[in-house]
Amino acid sequence: QITLKESGPTLVKPTQTLTLTCTVSGFSLSTSGEAVAWIRQPPGKALEWLALIYWDDDKRYSASLKTRLTITKDTSKNQVVLTMTNMDPTDTATYYCAHRPLAAAGYYFDYWGQGTLVTVSS
Amino acid sequence: QSALTQPASVSGSLGQSITISCTGTGSDVGAYNYVSWYQQHPGKVPKLMIYNVSNRPSGVSNRFSGSKSGNTASLTISGLQAEDEAYYFCSSYSITSTLVVFGGGTKLTVL
Numbered sequence: 001q002i003t004l005k006e007s008g009p010t011l012v013k014p015t016q017t018l019t020l021t022c023t024v025s026g027f028s029l030s031t032s033g034e035a036v037a038w039i040r041q042p043p044g045k046a047l048e049w050l051a052l053i054y055w056d057d058d059k060r061y062s063a064s065l066k067t068r069l070t071i072t073k074d075t076s077k078n079q080v081v082l083t084m085t086n087m088d089p090t091d092t093a094t095y096y097c098a099h100r101p102l103a104a105a106g107y108y109f110d111y112w113g114q115g116t117l118v119t120v121s122s
Numbered sequence: 123q124s125a126l127t128q129p130a131s132v133s134g135s136l137g138q139s140i141t142i143s144c145t146g147t148g149s150d151v152g153a154y155n156y157v158s159w160y161q162q163h164p165g166k167v168p169k170l171m172i173y174n175v176s177n178r179p180s181g182v183s184n185r186f187s188g189s190k191s192g193n194t195a196s197l198t199i200s201g202l203q204a205e206d207e208a209y210y211f212c213s214s215y216s217i218t219s220t221l222v223v224f225g226g227g228t229k230l231t232v233l
Contacts, residue, residue: 108173
């Protein structure tokens, strides 16, 4: 059974860097075809895709946030880490990590973490 | 502003059918058959309902169906049930550098 769980700070100050960790189980981040994404949702608003990392360490980023995002993985710890620099109150959102089905055609996400609400405020 | 356009709200009576549209461009919805739909109840995690335009994951009711024409995808829910009341988000692969785009979401009210 695939599970994902996000962890990280619930409150960050403006200009700080956010680091979120997604711990996965039920699959290996080194298995060919696997990929994990980060997606966020401001309160009462739409989903926004942020970044995705593949099993082979290839990475993709949202064009609008690319300069602020870094996605990495630690296969030995079954973790995917997202860092976002220069946080702003508009970055207040629930941050989800999500699993892309193995070798899927297209980009969709079948398993999601519970999400972690990050508030940006001084 | 979301990349894909959805109606803010739709409503239907119990047992009826509704359709939610999702309009994009030739760089996303119209580019490939890689449109997906998610259901989200308030305070809950999004749930995949449709992938690659018209495919249902195991366990999703066959009352949910998807289609696409040009740059517009659609989600149809037939035989509306009370538990269908939720927000629905469409998503698409994009050939731009932003790999995945979402719609703004549609609130479905079951009357």
